Amino acid sequence: MKFPKGKPIYEDTPSGLINLKELVAWIRMEKFDGVLEGKISDIRTQILITEGEPRKAFTYKDSELLLQDDEAIDSFVTDAMMRVSCISLYNLEERIIKSILLKLFSNPVLNGDLKIFDPSGIIDKCLEKSNISHLNLILDVNNFHFLFYNGKYLGYYNEKDGEFIEDEEKIGLIQNLNSKMGYLYFYNMPIKDFEKLKFPSLKFGEIEKNVDFLIETLIEFLNQLITTYVNIGIYPDRVRKIVEKIFSSQNGLMKDSFILVEDQFMIRQNVISSWYEAVNLFSDFIKNLNGELVKLWGKKLLNEKYTEVYKNYYEKIKNHPELSNLFSYLSPENINS
Amino acid sequence: MEKGLRVVEVSLFLSLFVVILLSFLPLLNVSISNQIYDFVYLLAEIVGLLFALIYALKIDKNQKLWLGWFFILLGLGAYFLKDLLNFLDQQNLSGILGILSFILSFVGILIFIIFISNSLRLRLTFNENFLLVINAILLFILILQVGLLPTLLSKDPLWDKVISVIYLLGNYFILVVFMILFLTVTTNFWGGEIARNYYLLALGIALLSVASIIFSYVLGSYELLKLDKIIYLGAYLVIVYAIVKEGLMHAV
Numbered sequence: 001m002k003f004p005k006g007k008p009i010y011e012d013t014p015s016g017l018i019n020l021k022e023l024v025a026w027i028r029m030e031k032f033d034g035v036l037e038g039k040i041s042d043i044r045t046q047i048l049i050t051e052g053e054p055r056k057a058f059t060y061k062d063s064e065l066l067l068q069d070d071e072a073i074d075s076f077v078t079d080a081m082m083r084v085s086c087i088s089l090y091n092l093e094e095r096i097i098k099s100i101l102l103k104l105f106s107n108p109v110l111n112g113d114l115k116i117f118d119p120s121g122i123i124d125k126c127l128e129k130s131n132i133s134h135l136n137l138i139l140d141v142n143n144f145h146f147l148f149y150n151g152k153y154l155g156y157y158n159e160k161d162g163e164f165i166e167d168e169e170k171i172g173l174i175q176n177l178n179s180k181m182g183y184l185y186f187y188n189m190p191i192k193d194f195e196k197l198k199f200p201s202l203k204f205g206e207i208e209k210n211v212d213f214l215i216e217t218l219i220e221f222l223n224q225l226i227t228t229y230v231n232i233g234i235y236p237d238r239v240r241k242i243v244e245k246i247f248s249s250q251n252g253l254m255k256d257s258f259i260l261v262e263d264q265f266m267i268r269q270n271v272i273s274s275w276y277e278a279v280n281l282f283s284d285f286i287k288n289l290n291g292e293l294v295k296l297w298g299k300k301l302l303n304e305k306y307t308e309v310y311k312n313y314y315e316k317i318k319n320h321p322e323l324s325n326l327f328s329y330l331s332p333e334n335i336n337s
Numbered sequence: 338m339e340k341g342l343r344v345v346e347v348s349l350f351l352s353l354f355v356v357i358l359l360s361f362l363p364l365l366n367v368s369i370s371n372q373i374y375d376f377v378y379l380l381a382e383i384v385g386l387l388f389a390l391i392y393a394l395k396i397d398k399n400q401k402l403w404l405g406w407f408f409i410l411l412g413l414g415a416y417f418l419k420d421l422l423n424f425l426d427q428q429n430l431s432g433i434l435g436i437l438s439f440i441l442s443f444v445g446i447l448i449f450i451i452f453i454s455n456s457l458r459l460r461l462t463f464n465e466n467f468l469l470v471i472n473a474i475l476l477f478i479l480i481l482q483v484g485l486l487p488t489l490l491s492k493d494p495l496w497d498k499v500i501s502v503i504y505l506l507g508n509y510f511i512l513v514v515f516m517i518l519f520l521t522v523t524t525n526f527w528g529g530e531i532a533r534n535y536y537l538l539a540l541g542i543a544l545l546s547v548a549s550i551i552f553s554y555v556l557g558s559y560e561l562l563k564l565d566k567i568i569y570l571g572a573y574l575v576i577v578y579a580i581v582k583e584g585l586m587h588a589v
Contacts, residue, residue, distance in 0.1 A: 232457065233399070233400060233401035233402070233456065234400065234401075234402065234457075234531060235397070235400065235531070235586055235587065236397065236399055236400065237397055237399075237587065238586070238587070294528070294529070295529065295530055296529055296530050296531060297526060297529040297531055298525065298526040298527050298528045298529025298531065298532055299527065299528050299529075300459075300524070300525050300526070300527060301457065301459065301525055301526060301529065304458075304459065
């Protein structure tokens with residue numbers, strides 16, 4: 001299945017001009033919804049992303065499916081790293097993505113030749129409130145997708161060109177369904193059941209592997225930060241208690257990966273597999289810690305102390321391009337905003 | 338923890354309330370002897386001092402600001418002894434203890450300021466320092482006018498003059514360090530829980546100094562319903578409350 005083109009953020013940009021690690025980190029941080037596309041001659045890889053997580057990926061040569069999911073992403077990343085592909089990034093509305101996910105991760109309620117169905121009955125069913133629907137009509141070389149969400153018709157696209165048409169008057173929908181030709185798949189589900197579905201989270205291949213070194217650096221920074229906070233000497237016991245409280249309220253990933261012994265974090269076993277996860281985990285932890293301490297010390301003292309530790313540490317790692325890039329996410333502006 | 342604080346708040350309020358009530362009794366044509374009034378006054382101070390002592394023990398000794406609070410507590414103790422000796426008619430000793438109390442509070446505040454500016458490396462800007470110098474000069478002129486000159490030109494015995502001048506200068510220096518602490522805390526700890534205790538403390542000590550200058554030198558012997566004593570006790574209890582709150586901050 002091919003995905004529609006949404007609002008382009010950039011289109012067919014040579015991958016040599018794009019910092020892929022930065023792009024992936026941005027997608028993760030911004031909880032981006034849309035499609036990331038890589039093209040090399042007539043081979044095209046599309047990655048569907050919701051809330052910053054890649055959910056599904058396909059690699060096509062014309063309309064022949066070559067690879068999917070992890071393998072498709074690996075091929076996208078390799079081509080981009082070798083600077084031989086062109087990259088496009090399209091933003092899609094959350095409702096549109098949900099209707100596409102319905103098609104990808106559920107079974108059709110009905111399927112068969114269009115002529116055996118009553119088009120108006122199907123449209124009425126699609127326009128029912130609190131439901132999410134997707135009509136997939138295969139008509140010769142055309143592969144139409146009509147998308148619905150919560151009783152609203154969102155528009156349609158044809159896999160042939162991928163252009164998304166809003167079709168407010170429902171002309172495309174009615175014309176195609178009334179043609180009585182082609183094969184129809186009808187997907188429908190109550191929204192509350194859809195929200196319970198768990199979708200797979202894929203990884204951005206090589207970019208998100210080998211994070212051990214990164215995590216050791218982040219741990220060292222965090223330990224330095226906590227030591228400084230405790231040594232300030234204003235309610236040191238309370239600061240320790242706050243660190244413990246925030247650590248114990250963390251999700252499984254943090255607790256599975258680290259232990260806290262005498263105000264210092266140590267690696268228990270590294271279960272963090274991606275660059276994004278690591279940065280996000282540490283930046284969330286530091287944000288929580290600073291958020292609690294600001295109530296105790298006030299903004300100025302906290303800002304000054306955090307900036308002091310950050311600057312000192314940044315001096316040490318500034319010549320390492322990957323780490324200096326990573327530390328930009330932990331800058332005082334990003335953490336204490 | 339909350340319950341303990343409520344007990345302290347209610348006790349401090351009741352102590353102050355009883356003293357205010359006794360001060361206003363003459364309005365209702367009821368007279369009580371000064372001895373009873375002073376005794377109740379001392380009881381209120383003892384209640385405050387006990388709470389301050391209990392909660393000061395909770396302050397973490399690793400906390401670098403602990404020493405400052407220790408001096409403030411000593412100052413509070415000296416202030417209480419001053420009132421006790423006054424009650425026992427030991428005026429000379431009482432005067433010396435009053436001065437000692439000011440010195441101890443002064444040292445306490447100075448420790449806070451030195452710690453914040455040196456250990457925390459949080460210094461005031463040039464503008465803030467300039468503002469402080471201007472205010473300190475204006476305050477000195479004011480005290481010179483209402484206190485120092487009248488004292489020096491009076492025909493009081495030399496010992497009384499010396500005590501008065503030391504007393505006035507003590508008050509002046511207390512008010513100067515109060516301004517520095519207030520500005521430092523406002524600038525550096527704005528919005529933090531820590532700031533509130535120092536505000537309370539600075540407020541209590543400043544109130545004590547301002548009231549003592551106003552009642553001793555501006556209003557002279559003018560005494561209405563013992564308003565001066567009510568304000569002194571109020572300021573004393575505010576300092577006690579600051580120590581209690583600080584102690585609670587460490588009770589994690």
